[in-house]
Amino acid sequence: xxxxxxxxxxxxxxxxxxxxxxxxxxxxxxxxxxxxxxxxxxxxxxxxxxxxxxxxxxxxxxxxxxxxxxxxxxxxxxxxxxxxxxxxxxxxxxxxxxxxxxxxxxxxxxxxxxxxxxxxxxxxxxxxxxxxxxxxxxxxxxxxxxxxxxxxxxxxxxxxxxxxxxxxxxxxxxxxxxxxxxxxxxxxxxxxxxxxxxxxxxxxxxxxxxxxxxxxxxxxxxxxxxxxxxxxxxxxxxxxxxxxxxxxxxxxxxxxxxxxxxxxxxxxxxxxxxxxxxxxxxxxxxxxxxxxx
Ligand code: DO4
Ligand code: MG
Numbered sequence: 001x002x003x004x005x006x007x008x009x010x011x012x013x014x015x016x017x018x019x020x021x022x023x024x025x026x027x028x029x030x031x032x033x034x035x036x037x038x039x040x041x042x043x044x045x046x047x048x049x050x051x052x053x054x055x056x057x058x059x060x061x062x063x064x065x066x067x068x069x070x071x072x073x074x075x076x077x078x079x080x081x082x083x084x085x086x087x088x089x090x091x092x093x094x095x096x097x098x099x100x101x102x103x104x105x106x107x108x109x110x111x112x113x114x115x116x117x118x119x120x121x122x123x124x125x126x127x128x129x130x131x132x133x134x135x136x137x138x139x140x141x142x143x144x145x146x147x148x149x150x151x152x153x154x155x156x157x158x159x160x161x162x163x164x165x166x167x168x169x170x171x172x173x174x175x176x177x178x179x180x181x182x183x184x185x186x187x188x189x190x191x192x193x194x195x196x197x198x199x200x201x202x203x204x205x206x207x208x209x210x211x212x213x214x215x216x217x218x219x220x221x222x223x224x225x226x227x228x229x230x231x232x233x234x235x236x237x238x239x240x241x242x243x244x245x246x247x248x249x250x251x252x253x254x255x256x257x258x259x260x261x262x263x264x265x266x267x268x269x270x271x272x273x274x275x276x277x278x279x280x281x282x283x284x285x286x287x288x289x290x291x292x293x
Contacts, residue, residue, distance in 0.1 A: 004184035008059030015066050019053050027054030035066035038240025042146040046189050063117035063181035068239040075105035077222050077246030084250035088163035110179035121278040123177025128158035130256035134247035135201035135265040142240045149185040152265050152273040153244035176280045186270045197268045201249050204262040211255045215248035
């Protein structure tokens with residue numbers, strides 16, 4: 001029976017790393033969080049995870065993160081993404097050039113508090129006409145720059161804002177509910193052939209699938225090693241890092257997310273990340289503090 005890694009909220013810990021098997025969770029002897037697991041070399045981690053588990057625990061499944069770990073994104077790493085950006089942007093040349101360049105596009109995407117897991121709401125900005133899901137495979141990278149596992153990322157994007165000007169990237173990429181990860185981390189040693197991994201996504205509205213598409217990791221224009229090596233240049237990641245490797249699936253221009261839509265992303269070997277879309281009001285900060293609008 002294969003084991004996955006999951007992060008759950010328990011009475012004792014908001015982000016407890018556990019072994020998941022058929023929907024049940026078990027503690028990992030000597031390791032409480034994903035940040036702690038990132039301190040081990042891949043082979044050491046493998047021995048611990050494949051060894052005897054600890055106690056059975058119950059908790060709420062969250063995105064597989066830890067408070068200290070940053071989530072980064074890579075962009076324009078598939079032909080489909082390059083073409084979609086060229087179509088939506090006033091400056092298409094920027095995307096053509098980065099697709100062809102040796103240096104990839106890399107950007108800070110999210111943190112633990114800005115990440116949701118499967119089943120939670122993802123957000124669309126009230127001040128953006130069209131937003132889209134970006135179904136991606138994310139790699140979990142330890143402090144030795146080794147990929148220890150894969151998870152699914154929905155790099156939800158405020159398409160209109162990014163299209164107006166590429167310098168608005170952070171506003172298009174980072175806002176309430178803009179990052180979903182999960183449902184679990186599939187350890188890399190359990191994956192026979194990474195390039196054969198299929199990725200599919202759908203948007204369901206009022207019980208009807210209004211859009212679906214597929215790709216596979218074989219269409220990724222960069223290697224994991226290349227992306228990791230650029231990400232670690234002139235950087236420190238003392239707790240490891242999660243890097244979402246970019247989208248190869250982008251809805252056509254006429255499709256935009258609406259409040260109540262359900263986005264499901266399925267990746268072979270990992271599972272399905274499913275989230276309902278919620279409209280994020282412009283005054284969400286004041287509302288979160290209980291202020292009156
Ligand atoms: O260039 C903007 C970001 C692109 C991106 O997120 C992707 O290709 O996945
Ligand atoms: Mg993306």
